[in-house]
Amino acid sequence: MDNMAKKDIDSFQEKTLADFVIQRRTEPDIFSWVDSFSETINYLSSIGHNMYRRVMLSANSNHVLVEDPLTKKEIEMIMMGSNSYLGLNNHPRVIKAAKEAIDRYGSGAGSPPHFSGYYDIHRKLETNLAWLKGSEDAMIFASGYSTNVGILSCFLGPKDTIIIDKLAHASIIDGALLSGAKLSTFRHNDMNSLERVLSQSQKNTAGDRLVVVEGVYSMDGDIAPLQDIYNLTKKYNAKLMVDEAHATGVLGKTGKGSPNTSTLKEKLI
Numbered sequence: 001m002d003n004m005a006k007k008d009i010d011s012f013q014e015k016t017l018a019d020f021v022i023q024r025r026t027e028p029d030i031f032s033w034v035d036s037f038s039e040t041i042n043y044l045s046s047i048g049h050n051m052y053r054r055v056m057l058s059a060n061s062n063h064v065l066v067e068d069p070l071t072k073k074e075i076e077m078i079m080m081g082s083n084s085y086l087g088l089n090n091h092p093r094v095i096k097a098a099k100e101a102i103d104r105y106g107s108g109a110g111s112p113p114h115f116s117g118y119y120d121i122h123r124k125l126e127t128n129l130a131w132l133k134g135s136e137d138a139m140i141f142a143s144g145y146s147t148n149v150g151i152l153s154c155f156l157g158p159k160d161t162i163i164i165d166k167l168a169h170a171s172i173i174d175g176a177l178l179s180g181a182k183l184s185t186f187r188h189n190d191m192n193s194l195e196r197v198l199s200q201s202q203k204n205t206a207g208d209r210l211v212v213v214e215g216v217y218s219m220d221g222d223i224a225p226l227q228d229i230y231n232l233t234k235k236y237n238a239k240l241m242v243d244e245a246h247a248t249g250v251l252g253k254t255g256k257g258s259p260n261t262s263t264l265k266e267k268l269i
């Protein structure tokens with residue numbers, strides 16, 4: 001690292017994870033690809049700028065205790081990367097309920113809920129979530145990633161087309177790829193672009209067409225124009241899926257998230 005030219009240092013600082021993903025596509029040898037990744041991470045760590053896998057020493061809250069990677073000392077930092085917008089992970093009632101659940105059920109279900117690890121508290125949570133969302137029912141998954149991958153790969157197949165916003169989360173893309181459906185994208189929150197893609201896909205899709213957007217986008221925090229998106233999906237006879245990871249608890253008077261289709265329908269009439 002000591003003899004590193006300034007040009008190399010600048011190029012390290014400008015790199016993002018996406019650069020390595022792209023590089024892998026043209027880099028046939030996994031080990032040399034991994035080496036250049038390690039070099040960058042080591043360099044960023046050596047100047048204290050590596051933001052990945054920082055070791056936290058306290059609950060994830062608006063202030064957190066973190067191990068300083070250079071001095072190994074405990075420092076306090078402001079947390080800007082959490083999705084616990086309401087701080088429920090630290091709420092005394094949630095902590096009490098989690099402790100009681102561990103006392104009663106142990107520390108794990110021993111099986112996925114879809115199989116034989118489905119408890120009364122899972123069902124209660126699903127019922128409450130369905131009530132919150134004003135939906136017929138709900139099904140919980142272990143993570144947002146597994147939700148998108150599970151739903152898309154289960155419901156869609158090679159005859160279908162999945163149309164996603166360009167800024168949609170990677171789990172939506174992975175789910176779409178796993179489904180084997182044709183994948184099309186439209187420009188972020190751009191209704192002209194969505195209409196073009198919907199119109200084209202109507203001609204060349206034998207199966208169903210599903211538009212997938214996010215209620216609130218994770219990176220920029222901007223909101224999807226759901227009423228317009230819903231109108232277009234109706235016009236072109238497509239279906240709509242909304243990832244509410246960052247909208248639930250955040251949008252709406254009571255934190256229900258984006259308006260659901262029944263609310264949108266009512267507004268349309």
Ligand SMILES: Cc1ncc(COP(=O)(O)O)c(C=O)c1O
Pocket residue numbers: 142143144145146148169171214218243245246
């Ligand atoms: C919009 C969106 N969907 C899905 C996910 C994946 O969620 P998880 O981290 O729970 O797997 C994320 C993660 O940040 C997200 O931002």
